[in-house]
Amino acid sequence: MRFMIIVKATKDSEAGVMPHEKILTEMAKYHEELQKAGVLLDASGLQASSKGWRVKYAGAKRTVVDGPFTEAKELIAGYTMIQVKSKEEAMEWARRFPNPALDDKEGEIEIRQLFELDDFGPSEAVERFRRMDVG
Numbered sequence: 192m193r194f195m196i197i198v199k200a201t202k203d204s205e206a207g208v209m210p211h212e213k214i215l216t217e218m219a220k221y222h223e224e225l226q227k228a229g230v231l232l233d234a235s236g237l238q239a240s241s242k243g244w245r246v247k248y249a250g251a252k253r254t255v256v257d258g259p260f261t262e263a264k265e266l267i268a269g270y271t272m273i274q275v276k277s278k279e280e281a282m283e284w285a286r287r288f289p290n291p292a293l294d295d296k297e298g299e300i301e302i303r304q305l306f307e308l309d310d311f312g313p314s315e316a317v318e319r320f321r322r323m324d325v326g
Contacts (some may be wrong), residue, residue: 193232193274193305194281198291199298200266205239205259210291217289225273225284236269278304 210218225231237243240258247254260266268291275281285302292298308325311317
């Protein structure tokens with residue numbers, strides 16, 4: 192079972208304030224523990240939304256909208272991907288995740304399970320993804 196631990200953006204992260212060394216140290220320790228346990232798949236921080244864009248769809252029409260985006264609480268500042276045996280194991284790792292907020296302010300993470308190809312019914316499209324080794 193794969194899970195994504197999503198670190199919510201804050202006003203500071205959206206303003207480009209870099210994390211303090213203390214947070215980076217705590218995150219490094221946590222991710223080393225994930226790696227030693229053999230459950231770490233990937234992890235990274237994301238730059239502020241001012242350096243990104245969105246693509247909005249209206250039927251076949253696509254419109255590119257440049258950042259920044261106003262609702263920081265709905266944005267993602269980073270993520271960690273893990274692969275574990277159960278939801279309970281994912282919850283245990285999530286409980287150990289360091290507070291991502293600067294200066295011990297309120298922070299938030301969200302955990303979401305990823306779909307596996309076996310979650311979908313058999314189809315040619317799913318087989319195409321299998322051949323790409325995606326999912």
